Each structure stands twice: as C-alpha cells, then as structure tokens.
Amino acid sequence: MAISEKMLGFSTRSSWIRKMFEEGAKLKIQYGADQVFDFSLGNPDVPPPPQFNDVLLELAKNTTPGQHSYMPNGGLPWVREAIAARMSAEQGVAIHHGDLLMACGAAGAINVVMKALLDPGDEVVMLAPYFVEYGFYVDNHGGVARVVQTDADFNLDLGAIEAALTEKTKAVIINSPNNPTGQVYPAAAIRALGALLEEVGNRFGSTIYLISDEPYRKIVFDDCQVPPIFHLVRNSIVLSSFSKDLSLPGERIGYVAVHPEADDKGPLLDAMTLATRILGFVNAPAFMQRVVAELQEVSIDTSVYARRRDLFCSILSDIGYRFLPPKGAFYIFPQTPIEDDARFCALLQEERILAVPGRGFGSPGHMRLAFCIDEGYIARSAPGFKAAFDRAQR
C-alpha cells in the first residue's frame, strides 16, 4: 500500500473519537437521532451571537476591490490592532499588533508555533489529560511529545513537569479552561510554572516557552477568572480562536501572540509568519478576519453552557459519579465507576449514551462528556447513566 505507515498508525491512535462518531451514526439510524444522547463531540451547538450576522451582512456589502486578495501572511494590520487592543486589556500587558498573527483557528496557530520552534528531535511537554491533536501537531514538525500527568485535581504537577524537561525541551503547552477536564489553572500555579521554566532554561542555556492554548477563555462559570498568562510569564505564547466563544469552528479563524518581552521575539514572529506561508495556510481567511475584528467584545451566551453544566453535575452526582465540576469550557471528565473506561463507555452505549473513554486523552479510568447538546438530552439521559452505573457495580 502506498499510504504512509506513520499515518496508518496515527489513524489507529486517533480512533476513539472517530469510533464514537461512527457508533453514534449507527445508533441514530437505528433508534432515531432524538433517542441518542451524544456527548462525544465538542462541536458548539450554541448559535453565534446576533451581532455576528449583523456584521457579516454589513461587510458583505463592501465591494471595494481587494477585499478578498492575498495579504501579509500575518493578517490584516488593522484586524491585528483590534485583537491586540482587546488582548492588552485581557492579558495585563501592552501588546502591539506586530506581536501577533492571525491564524486558521487555534489548530493552525499551534502548528505555526511548532513549525517555528522545532528542529527534529526537539521536545514539547504536554499535560495529560490533553487535547488529543497536540501529539500529532508536535510530530508534524519533527518534534517529540513528552506526556506528563497532572495531579489528582488535574492541576499542574511541577515536580513531574521538571522531571520531563531536558536540553531539547522547546516548550510546555497548557490548555485552560481545559479540554477535557473543564478545569482552570490558578494564577499561582502558572506563575510557578513560568519561574520553573525560566530556572531550568537558564540551567540548560536555552529558552523554554510556555504556550497557552486558550480557546475556552471566555467560557467560564460562577465568575471564575482565567489568569492572564502574559502578566505572569515572560517567555510565553498565547493562542486562541473564535471557534468556541463565537461558535465559529467551521470558519477557521484564530490568532497567536508572543509576549512583547519574550526572548527572541522578532525571529520567532518572523518564523511564525513564514510558517503561515509555507504550511500552505498563506493567511487566515480574509473575510472572517474582518468580521471578528468587529466582535472583540462579544461572545456567545455562556449562560446556556452554565445551565447545562449545573444540570449534568446534579444528575451525575445524584447517581454517585465522582468528578470535579467544570469551571469552564463545555466538558465534564468523571471517573468511570470501573477502571476499564472503554468497557464502561460500551455499557453507556447500550443505554444509547455516547461518551469518549479517558484513555483517548491520556487519562484512563475517566470519560469525557461534552455538553454541546440541548439540555433536554441531558435530562433524558439520566436513567441511562443510572442503569450503566448500577450494572458496573455488579
């Protein structure tokens, strides 16, 4: 076969979410879509805010030549200015538009950063449970992913992170609010991580960047605050997208910023700009850049996710599931009542409930439930969650 063996191997490794997707499709045909409780996909179902459509329609009227042309690889300067202004307030550090690039979603941004940082064999530390694509993105650019477990509360385990750092470590990537746990790292933990990376980098004579992947920053509950990374860590890179907070995942629009005082900021930004071009993105979608520039202070109605979280938490805890209530994003990551998470997800499937086994995120013994689905489904899934829980106890 002509297909790359590496890719064939990857398709096996990435099979959990795909498997759930396929199983879900089968169940939906068999029982009808409204009889299947699909918590497997983090695909936002909350509509974009009304301002999105207003801006979209208004900008579509602009027929000035050049609206859809190629542009500087980093994106339209005035769009970057709008993002830099909002980020400056959010991150507690003055950011110039030249410190950031527009990207094809957070995923595109991570690839641009990895391309800019990694030589073959360089290492990136990622924390389990992790966003499954990180490993692939690191590999795309010849890097090696080093997985470090978080602690029992899914918080940073600095000792374990330190033990994983080597002279080849280029970066540690964190994601908060987290997919799949919904947890948010406190400021003190991030500050301590930054200090650790600085100290170890000095020992090795290298720079270890903290990469913060934060597409869920605006989706938080109970007044939870997501700490500003730039304010806490100098050698940091912050990237995000509008996939979740404006519900635009299909539009592939995001950005990445380098701390204004980071080591080698200029060459890093130049390399990221070149990476945007040579990875074939060329630039982030022009029309969407113009749209999001107008929507920097707008986000989806997060109270919808908050209500779902409350309902889901109360159903699961009444049954006896053990979990940390999410502080943000739209996922819950409960322990499975039996150690074999895949087996437990199969029991749930018999109740027409789709969940993703924690092993798919590097944390077996758990399952991820995404609440990108109407509250009614969550309410109606309660008997199924109870039945599978009871069967697992036998």
Ligand code: PLP
């Ligand atoms: N990072 C995390 C933690 C995610 O959960 C996702 C998407 O689910 C991404 C990055 C990719 O986001 P985007 O669609 O903006 O590329």
